[in-house]
Amino acid sequence: VSTQSTGSSGINAEYGGWDKRGPGLYYVDSDGQRTTNYMFSVGSGSTYAYGVMDTGYRYDMSVEEACELGKKSIMHAGHRDAMSGGVVNLYHMREDGWVKVSQTDISQMYYQSLDEKK
Numbered sequence: 001v002s003t004q005s006t007g008s009s010g011i012n013a014e015y016g017g018w019d020k021r022g023p024g025l026y027y028v029d030s031d032g033q034r035t036t037n038y039m040f041s042v043g044s045g046s047t048y049a050y051g052v053m054d055t056g057y058r059y060d061m062s063v064e065e066a067c068e069l070g071k072k073s074i075m076h077a078g079h080r081d082a083m084s085g086g087v088v089n090l091y092h093m094r095e096d097g098w099v100k101v102s103q104t105d106i107s108q109m110y111y112q113s114l115d116e117k118k
């Protein structure tokens with residue numbers, strides 16, 4: 001996974017992959033500082049995404065649950081933040097490579113979620 005956010009302070013990026021130690025997720029800021037953690041959100045909509053991730057994350061999530069949480073997080077960030085939006089391209093990182101899970105329009109996801117609440 002590679003998500004980049006550019007701004008007046010430079011480039012911030014998220015990178016994920018798999019090596020001999022297992023899966024890894026990294027955040028690199030504009031000063032070159034690297035941080036590893038189990039989840040990150042980068043960019044102007046990240047506060048919206050973190051709100052959803054912090055509420056729904058569990059250590060023992062299934063792949064399906066994690067994918068749904070990721071989609072929901074990105075959908076809320078994309079809908080609420082004026083500088084975000086468009087499409088959620090969701091991939092699952094496995095030891096043998098990447099698998100594309102889905103490509104979903106954020107507006108369609110948001111309005112479908114409203115219909116489901118009725």
